[in-house]
């Protein structure tokens with residue numbers, strides 16, 4: 538999914554929700570690994586099934602006093 542320089546490729550992927558084809562930068566991976574979901578479907582998703590789970594915030598290092 539990345540080009541030789543480590544940048545996201547312009548590869549085209551089909552959104553699993555709407556079936557439209559988008560370039561790689563406009564889609565994100567489905568949380569259950571079923572494929573790609575476009576940003577439009579993510580923002581208009583009413584079921585919440587496409588939304589990525591919240592990530593645990595990294596624990597902060599204890600502040601030195």
Ligand SMILES: [Zn+2]
Pocket residue numbers: 552553554555556557574575576577578579
């Ligand atoms: Zn879509």
